[in-house]
Amino acid sequence: MTSTIFALSSGSPPAAIGVIRISGPRAGAALEALAGPLPAPRTAALRWLVDARGDRLDRALILWFPGPRTATGEDLAELHVHGGRAVVAALQAALGAVDGLRPAEPGEFTRRAFANGVIDLAEAEGLGDLLAAETEGQRRHALAIAGGALSRQVEAWQQAILEASARIEAILDFGDEGDVDADEARPRAIADGVAAGIARLLAAPPAERLRDGVRVVLAGPPNAGKSTLFNALAGREAAIVTDIPGTTRDVIEAPIVLAGQPILLIDTAGLRDGDDPVERIGVARAEDALAGADILLWLGDPGAAPDHPDLIRIGARCDATGHRAGVDLSVSVHAGEGMDRLRDLLIDHVRALLPREADLAVNARQRAALEEALEGLHLATSPDALLFAEGLRLARVALDRITGRAGIEDMLDGLFGRFCIGK
Amino acid sequence: MPDSFDIIVVGGGHAGTEAAAAAARMGARVALVSMRRDMIGAMSCNPAIGGLGKGHLVREVDACDGLIARAADHAAIHYRMLNASKGAAVQGPRVQADRVRYRAAIHELLADLPSLEIVEGEAASLRLGGPEGRRVKGLVLADGRMLAARAVVLATGTFLNARLHFGMRHVAGGRVGEGASVPLAEQLRALDLPMARLKTGTPPRLDGRTIDWAALDRQESDADPWTMSPLGKGRVAPQLFCAISRTNAETHAIIRGGLDRSPLFAGVIEGQGPRYCPSIEDKVVRFGDRDGHQIFLEPEGLDTHLVYPNGISTSLPEDVQIALVRSIAGLDRAEIVQMGYAVEYDHIDPRALDSGLAVRAMEGLFLAGQINGTTGYEEAAAQGLVAGMSAAAFAGGTQPMRFDRTESYIGVMIDDLTLHGASEPYRMLTARAEYRLRLRADNAPTRLTGAAIAAGMVGPERRAWFESRMAARQRLEEATTERLSADRMADTGAQVTRDGSVRSLGEWLRFPGVGADTLLALRPALADIDGDIIAEFRTDAHYAPYLARQEDEIQRLKSDDGIALPADMDFAGIPGLSNEMVERLGKARPSSIGAAGRVRGVTPAALAAILVHARRRAAA
Known part of the structure; x- marks a missing residue:
């Protein structure tokens, strides 16, 4: 017997409203226990909620969604209560006392929706991202995935590969008996087309950047003004600033949002060969941060800047040192000079690194499956028809892992639907 | 007693x-x-x-x-x-x-x-x-x-409940000339096993003496002397040739003209026929745009003139069968010895x-x-x-x-x-x-x-044959572990690029340019091993990289097959399964989660639900 779970589904109290969700076979019984007879499905009703002793807990809006056509695929109830801590706690206690109910684990509602076939894996992942979305770009992207945009694209590829498979299988199983089109050019063209599409998607920026932010690393020699600039960009005194070279020992991170773009700002220890063991560790960490940087803000001698594909050379403290040659931009935090231009420049660079709104971005799991599919399609360029078919099969298996599964019978359906086959 | x-x-x-x-x-x-x-x-x-x-x-x-x-x-x-x-x-x-x-x-x-x-x-x-x-x-x-x-x-x-159709005429029976076994069938029905109805068909049989063989393309028996079984005396019977012809626009017109008297299209046959060797009337209806379908004329034996025209299985009435056969190149004067017919039957x-x-x-x-x-x-x-x-x-x-x-x-x-x-x-x-x-x-x-x-299924003769074959394979494997350079291979006559690569001899065998002759030149001691064993070994090497790739997948499958599902699993009691899935799973009663995943229409989400349910049950 599946257990029935409940949880506060809105943000943590105190808040104006608290939404408590109950999902599972005893959701209806639990609603009746607290609110009396079930209201009409999918219609809000205003009721007094009471506990087992009959004590009134809150006057609330309740909703009843009988399964399976619900968000979780199970019977589902919602209590829209007043969002005070005591009210929510009392209701959770009352629900916990109902037989067969228990508090939900993190993500359990979504997991049930997946387990009950309401959403597929890609949609579940999108939904997870949607709930965690903090910026506008993240929200739009997560909404597209949760709405099945990636699933639809993958399904289109699956259909195409299925057709190519059906054609090549017909040639393999019936080619010698006449009656089938023995031309391999068409299935090979289909496979090439899908391979190109997957390669394009893989070339797009990864979804993790949307979730975790673009990694902008400030680096340079000691006492170059990195931490001052870092604090200015972060809008708070996150890093300690002194005139003493080597003040910043560790890597300091601050998530910020510029024009709706998520950025992870990273300050690092000044790069130099020192004797202080703590500073040496800090420099090693700085070098690691540099290696993982999406964008590098270099505050040292422009000629000494490390090799990086997305490098911005900054001439800092331009109010004191004057404008240096060879830099992309001169700024002075104290004079406020160049800061707006720096932000604009950063936004441009960040935008180029994030998936555009029209783009589908994939996460690491999806990327691995797509890479495997692509590998299969590369094998499918083998002149041996058998290996071609094997490559298509590998691609199907890999794509199936993203959304669903297309069995051999689906392929045979494709095969027989398209061809006249003599015995 | x-x-x-x-x-x-x-x-x-x-x-x-x-x-x-x-x-x-x-x-x-x-x-x-x-x-x-x-x-x-x-x-x-x-x-x-x-x-x-x-x-x-x-x-x-x-x-x-x-x-x-x-x-x-x-x-x-x-x-x-x-x-x-x-x-x-x-x-x-x-x-x-x-x-x-x-x-x-x-x-x-x-x-x-x-x-x-x-x-x-x-x-x-x-x-x-x-x-x-x-x-x-x-x-x-x-x-x-x-x-x-x-x-x-x-x-x-x-x-089981077999019925033969010759045009619109039908009789009970399994094959022409044999009765259908009815009482046993009644008993099986009483067991209440699930049953369904299927149909299959056969083409008319022709008198080979009335076929114009000279007008047709011949297909000779393969010259390469392979056999179906490695045991036995090889090819003992004289070899005959087959011939190939095609239906044409006229054939198709004749078939369309007779469809109103076809049990298949007049609704008399209810059983589901195969997608892959459909009757000729099926092919003409379903693939109307094709201008012809291939027919293989296959002799039925050494002491008979009967010829089996593979590709024109039909249950059309007699006059239509005669006309359609005679519209085909090489068959314009062919006599039909036995008309084609369809068989409908129940199966479990x-x-x-x-x-x-x-x-x-x-x-x-x-x-x-x-x-x-x-x-x-x-x-x-x-x-x-x-x-x-x-x-x-x-x-x-x-x-x-x-x-x-x-x-x-x-x-x-x-x-x-x-x-x-x-x-x-x-x-x-x-x-x-x-x-x-x-x-x-x-x-x-x-x-x-x-x-x-x-399992005790193999007699002594094959057992001895198999053991000597495995011994030969073993020798082949042991003799091909040494790593050799591309130069060495090329010097021995293999068609490989001198790119400095080094591989075991076994791996070299996967390249098309490395033949059995190269192997024997390097390892003359293997000369007594049968050619087909060496061929199998080379083919193994050819596919080895792809087989290695499949290994993970197979291991996953086997581990899924290792998660047993109880024989009395109540699929209807698992939330989230569609009625269709419940019905299919109930009929197939998969014995493992792997098998459940192979039941058609069962999605990964459904599998997850089944797995969770089975685990919960096991824990209860």
Whole structure:
């Protein structure tokens, strides 16, 4: 017997409203226990909620969604209560006392929706991202995935590969008996087309950047003004600033949002060969941060800047040192000079690194499956028809892992639907 | 007192003879019950054995010491390796067999099995016992004789409610000239097993003396002297040629003109026919844009003039059949000796069976062949082998051999049948086997003979042959481990690029430019090893990188197959499964989460729900 779970589904109290969700076979019984007879499905009703002793807990809006056509695929109830801590706690206690109910684990509602076939894996992942979305770009992207945009694209590829498979299988199983089109050019063209599409998607920026932010690393020699600039960009005194070279020992991170773009700002220890063991560790960490940087803000001698594909050379403290040659931009935090231009420049660079709104971005799991599919399609360029078919099969298996599964019978359906086959 | 046996096999077709022989090889006392002794081993339909997928099954049955390949070699009057130009894994050996010689070979092979007795008689009913009569005790014959046995294998072909259609005329019966077995059918119906209706058909038979052979393209028997079985005397019968012709626009017009009198299109036939060898009227209707369909004219034997026109199976009325045949090039004066007809019959939904082809609801009852919804001699023979072996293991209390879909076409077929059922007559295709790179017709003994020996199914002659073959393979493997440079290979005559690469000799063999001659030049001591063993070894090397890639997938599959589901799992009680899934899962009763995943329409999400449910149940 599946257990029935409940949880506060809105943000943590105190808040104006608290939404408590109950999902599972005893959701209806639990609603009746607290609110009396079930209201009409999918219609809000205003009721007094009471506990087992009959004590009134809150006057609330309740909703009843009988399964399976619900968000979780199970019977589902919602209590829209007043969002005070005591009210929510009392209701959770009352629900916990109902037989067969228990508090939900993190993500359990979504997991049930997946387990009950309401959403597929890609949609579940999108939904997870949607709930965690903090910026506008993240929200739009997560909404597209949760709405099945990636699933639809993958399904289109699956259909195409299925057709190519059906054609090549017909040639393999019936080619010698006449009656089938023995031309391999068409299935090979289909496979090439899908391979190109997957390669394009893989070339797009990864979804993790949307979730975790673009990694902008400030680096340079000691006492170059990195931490001052870092604090200015972060809008708070996150890093300690002194005139003493080597003040910043560790890597300091601050998530910020510029024009709706998520950025992870990273300050690092000044790069130099020192004797202080703590500073040496800090420099090693700085070098690691540099290696993982999406964008590098270099505050040292422009000629000494490390090799990086997305490098911005900054001439800092331009109010004191004057404008240096060879830099992309001169700024002075104290004079406020160049800061707006720096932000604009950063936004441009960040935008180029994030998936555009029209783009589908994939996460690491999806990327691995797509890479495997692509590998299969590369094998499918083998002149041996058998290996071609094997490559298509590998691609199907890999794509199936993203959304669903297309069995051999689906392929045979494709095969027989398209061809006249003599015995 | 009834005559007592370990196993009773009902039916002397391809399934029945393999079942009886497999059980007898395992030492069981077997009664092979057939209405007519002389009809045992008859080829009821086309004269061909093997083909793509089907040839694989023949080689696999042979690897388990079955009959079909040796009988086919004895009877073969034409050999053809299908897909000879394509990869080794999809090459299909196929022969035309002389009916008389085939039947004689089967009789001879059966006579070699001392514990097998042929009982001539009509099976009337099963003798049942046990709680609620759910255990088989033996068989009652129509003349009142009683036979006792621990297990019964039914391999009765299309006998269940069979109906022959000649145009709009129809008669009851299994094959032309033989009666249909009705009382046993009534008893099976009473068992309340799920059943469905299928149809199959046959083309008109032609008198070869009235065919204008000179006007047609000839197809000669393969010159390369391969055989179906490595055991036996090789090619013993004279080789004949086949011919190829085509239907044309006029043929199609004649067929369209006769559709109103076709039982298929006039609604008389309700059974589901195969998608892959449809009747010619089906092809014309479904693929109306095609200007012609290929026909193979296959001689039926050495001592007969009968010719089987493969490709024009039909149940159209007589006058239409004559007209359509005569519209075809080379057949303008052809005489039809026997009209084509369609057969409709009931079959048991094979999802009622377990992986040993035992009926779950009736202890000791096994089903094999067309009764399970399959078509074809090879599919029947392979099921007969499985059912006979499983019945003998059941009766003797020994461990049966399990056929896995990652290791054999037999395993693919059993898995497909018991999980998906047969919505149309099931025919083997290489496309059904997802791991076909390893399931080749040329390596069937390597894959299966060892396990068949362990199950006690293999006689001494094949056992000796197999052991010497494995010893030879072992020598090959040991002699090819040394790592050699590209230069060394090229110096020995191999067509490889001198790119400085170094590989083991075994790995070098996967390159097309490294032939058996190079191997023997480097390792002259291997010269006494059979060419086909070296060929198998080279093909293994050729596919090795791809097989390694499949290994993970197979391991995943096996681990999923290792998660057992209880036999009485209540799928309807699992939230989130659609009604369709519940119905399919309930019928197939998958024994593991892996098998459940192969039931059609079951999504990964549903699998997750089943898994969670099974775990929860196990914990409760």
